[in-house]
């Protein structure tokens with residue numbers, strides 16, 4: 530890890546994510562989590578003050594020790610215990626069916642293997658548990674998608690791995706989640722990074738979901754990773 534990713538990127542991430550434009554979405558979705566909650570990609574902990582009194586315990590997972598240091602300051606004021614897990618979402622150190630809610634905000638774009646991460650979220654959620662997501666991703670407009678595909682290879686290098694063009698709905702489906710609520714639309718600008726998918730999903734039962742159009746998704750991933 531170089532100086533940029535260790536010291537500069539966490540600070541830039543925090544500054545970008547504390548944007549007032551994003552705050553209403555946090556305030557709308559995060560308080561719906563109750564019981565034992567796992568937040569995946571907790572970052573600098575901007576969601577921590579949004580959780581309500583129904584939270585019994587929060588597991589705050591992120592692979593960045595620097596961001597977790599910032600999150601610890603916010604956790605000190607929380608009215609529930611917070612346990613920090615400095616680990617990637619592809620390997621969640623929690624037991625099967627051990628959490629009531631998983632929360633992820635602006636994180637599925639960055640996780641290197643989002644399908645494996647969703648598999649872990651599925652594993653740790655109770656069958657009646659819920660996934661709350663607020664994510665940016667692939668836009669419906671061809672002109673915007675064109676720029677998302679063109680910019681992602683460069684953008685992911687400077688942003689710590691963020692992909693502008695991931696189809697969040699398809700990822701959820703491939704990761705065996707069934708959306709119960711899904712709200713889509715642009716929030717702010719620039720539009721390449723502003724198309725949001727937010728809502729709630731439940732873990733689907735049964736085997737892995739076959740992607741109905743795998744070439745599209747693979748093409749997206751290939752271009753994004755080139």
Ligand SMILES: C[S@@+](CC[C@H](N)C(=O)[O-])C[C@H]1O[C@@H](n2cnc3c(N)ncnc32)[C@H](O)[C@@H]1O
Nearest residue numbers: 546570571572575593617618634635636639640
């Ligand atoms: C754009 S930030 C969002 C932070 C936070 N969720 C928020 O809403 O402010 C993306 C986060 O994903 C985290 N991340 C990157 N790779 C990850 C992985 N493999 N598993 C879990 N989180 C990861 C980063 O460390 C960073 O905190």
